[in-house]
Amino acid sequence: MWCPCSRDGKSALDLVRHYKPDLVVLHIQMPGLNGLEVTTQLADDPESPPVVICSVETGPDVVNAALQAGAFAYVFKMRIYKDLILATKSVLQRKAFVSLASR
Secondary structure, X not given: OOOOOOOOHHHHHHHHHHHOOOOEEEEOOOOOOOHHXXXXXXXXXXXXXXXXXXXXXXXXXXXXXHHHHOOOXXXXXXXXXXXXXXXXXXXXXXXXXXXXXXX
């Protein structure tokens, strides 16, 4: 199911709770609640869909923070065209996915 885009974390949470999508793709940097905060709130609810985080940040600390927040996948924006479909397939099977800079 497709869910409309959101410009901030609070409305992203509202949209997820309203539409109940199969998965959620978030950017880390959003106004209000950031992507990690949204991910943490979604991870606290067993009924929430898995989260894919997309970001320009490629450092291991940021990737680990996203995974610790509850994200199933982390896609580097420089790899989004190649990795987003792979990440989506993995996440829908409840498998983790992290972009690799060398792919």
